[in-house]
Each structure stands twice: as structure tokens, then as C-alpha cells.
Amino acid sequence: MALCRSVQGSIDDAVLEKDDRSPVTVADYGSQALVCRSLAASRPSDPVVAEEEAGALRRPEQSTFLARVGRELASVGVEAEGKTICDWIDRGSSQPCQRFWTLDPIDGTKGFLRKGHYAVALALIIDGRVEVAALGCPQLGDPAAGGLVYWAVKDQGARVAPVGNPNDSRPVQVSDCQDMRLARLCESVESAHSAHDRSARIAEDLGLGGQPVRLDSQAKYATVADGAAEIYLRLPVNDTYREKIWDHAAGALVVSEAGGQVSDTHGRPLDFSLGRTLSANRGVVVTNGPLHERVLDAVLASTPSDQHGDGNHD
Numbered sequence: 459m460a461l462c463r464s465v466q467g468s469i470d471d472a473v474l475e476k477d478d479r480s481p482v483t484v485a486d487y488g489s490q491a492l493v494c495r496s497l498a499a500s501r502p503s504d505p506v507v508a509e510e511e512a513g514a515l516r517r518p519e520q521s522t523f524l525a526r527v528g529r530e531l532a533s534v535g536v537e538a539e540g541k542t543i544c545d546w547i548d549r550g551s552s553q554p555c556q557r558f559w560t561l562d563p564i565d566g567t568k569g570f571l572r573k574g575h576y577a578v579a580l581a582l583i584i585d586g587r588v589e590v591a592a593l594g595c596p597q598l599g600d601p602a603a604g605g606l607v608y609w610a611v612k613d614q615g616a617r618v619a620p621v622g623n624p625n626d627s628r629p630v631q632v633s634d635c636q637d638m639r640l641a642r643l644c645e646s647v648e649s650a651h652s653a654h655d656r657s658a659r660i661a662e663d664l665g666l667g668g669q670p671v672r673l674d675s676q677a678k679y680a681t682v683a684d685g686a687a688e689i690y691l692r693l694p695v696n697d698t699y700r701e702k703i704w705d706h707a708a709g710a711l712v713v714s715e716a717g718g719q720v721s722d723t724h725g726r727p728l729d730f731s732l733g734r735t736l737s738a739n740r741g742v743v744v745t746n747g748p749l750h751e752r753v754l755d756a757v758l759a760s761t762p763s764d765q766h767g768d769g770n771h772d
């Protein structure tokens with residue numbers, strides 16, 4: 459996360475104006491290299507299914523870019539040659555299997571670029587179930603001190619601690635709110651990720667009082683898990699998009715171990731046993747638990763007619 463913060467801190471407006479995504483790419487590659495390197499050392503036989511791969515980075519014309527990733531790694535004390543860095547990144551190119559880790563090295567790219575929320579999300583999946591999760595949220599808590607890390611182990615609860623200070627941890631617990639008028643909703647900043655007009659109708663239906671809190675990345679799961687919001691909706695913007703496992707695995711376990719509830723928009727549990735996507739699910743509904751059925755009813759009532767059905771027809 460120190461590497462991500464370093465890269466995010468060096469983004470300047472000129473780079474953004476040119477629509478050059480290189481800062482985020484440096485951070486994506488650097489973060490994936492570091493996490494895969496550490497999994498290679500601690501869990502050498504575990505495959506990793508990660509978002510990025512190093513193919514483009516290995517091309518000779520990308521040597522300057524690769525050197526930049528190397529400099530960022532060196533800035534956090536990891537010296538390595540370009541080929542070694544690419545090999546670390548490509549440890550993340552495994553296929554989902556009986557036991558594997560899934561990694562999103564930078565979740566919430568757009569938030570990262572606008573210096574907003576993003577997350578580093580890692581989860582262990584065994585037999586299609588998320589067993590362990592770690593969710594780094596550099597912009598939650600005290601961003602100047604590095605933010606917060608949430609983690610959870612199935613059936614053992616969720617905890618959070620400031621980055622670099624695991625001994626200062628506390629349990630994570632969802633809010634006990636049962637009153638819709640007090641419930642707080644969070645959703646994606648990007649309307650391409652979740653249908654805002656539909657969630658506004660649902661919020662009105664439910665009688666939610668406040669404005670939606672818009673936040674990039676799985677920091678939304680952390681926000682519900684930690685009792686700072688009661689509802690997170692990710693509503694399908696079309697019927698073809700399938701959610702990626704690394705965008706949800708870590709957050710879903712942190713919320714459920716904090717006492718909350720996670721399902722898709724039809725009330726089905728998220729199914730992590732089907733490969734790189736949640737192909738049997740449509741959208742995501744996350745709540746503190748007591749509100750879940752009422753939220754689901756409102757979501758189903760608002761479902762566009764072309765998105766009804768069992769979701770398994772493809």
C-alpha cells in the first residue's frame with residue numbers, strides 16, 4: 459500500500475489531462491508484484507488468480523516503463539531485475555481451481571486516479587468459498603497515516619487495524635440499525651458500474667432519508683462492515699456484464715464476518731466456484747443484515763423486465 463500511495467501522490471493534473479493511465483498501471487503492476495512475491499514466499503504451492511499480467515511489460519519497448527515499476531518497488535525496499543518483477547506479476551496468471559488466492563492489486567482505478575478511494579483486495583478461495591480476506595483501504599481511517607487494513611477468516615470474525623500496526627486491531631461489526639429512515643446507502647461513484655437512477659428510485663421506495671454516499675472500490679464493503687453505512691447496492695447496468703471474483707471476494711467475507719449479509723440482486727449467495735466471474739449472479743446487494751429482506755424486495759420490485767429470470771440462461 460505504501461507503493462500505491464507513492465504512485466498516487468505523484469499523479470499530476472497534466473498526466474490526467476492527457477488521459478495517460480500510466481500512474482495507475484505502475485501501481486497495478488507494482489502492487490501485484492509485491493503481493494505475488496510475498497505469497498510465493500509464504501504459500502509457494504498456492505496458485506494466484508489476479509487481475510493483471512506482465513505480457514505487455516516484457517516487450518523491449520516497455521523497458522522504460524518497467525524500470526519505473528522497478529523504482530517504485532525499490533522505494534519500498536524491494537530491489538529486483540525487470541524479469542524477476544514480470545515473473546512475480548505472472549504468478550497471478552493461474553486459473554481458478556480447488557484452492558487459490560484472488561487479487562485485485564488496485565481496485566477502483568478511477569478513484570485512484572482522482573486521488574479518492576481505492577483498495578488492495580486479496581482473498582483465499584477453497585472449494586468455491588471465500589475462507590480468508592484482506593482488504594487494504596488507504597483512504598479510510600487516517601489517510602495520512604496510511605489508511606486501514608480489514609481482514610477476516612471464515613467463522614472467526616473480521617478485524618481492522620491501521621496500516622503497519624496490526625497489534626492495534628479491533629473487531630469489525632456492522633451497524634444494528636433496523637430503521638430505514640436512518641439507513642445510509644453507499645454506491646459506486648461511476649454510473650458505469652451501478653445504475654444510479656435505479657438506486658435513487660429504490661432509496662425513495664425504502665424511505666431512506668440521506669443522500670447516497672459515493673465511494674470507489676471495495677472500500678464500500680468496508681464501510682458497511684464497519685457500521686458507517688447500512689446498504690451497498692451494485693445494480694447491473696446491463697444484462698451481459700459479469701462481476702469479477704477479485705472485485706467482491708475479500709469485501710464479501712469482511713462484511714459477512716462483521717455480521718452483515720451479501721447476496722446478488724435476486725437474493726442468491728455469491729457463487730465463487732465458477733471461475734473468474736460470478737457468472738451465476740447479477741449485481742450485488744450488501745446490508746447490515748436486519749434490512750436485507752426489505753432492501754431485496756425493493757430491488758426486485760425495481761428490476762427492469764429484461765433482467766428477470768433465473769440468470770442461468772447463458
Ligand SMILES: [Mg+2]
Nearest residue numbers: 509562564565
Ligand atoms: Mg484492478
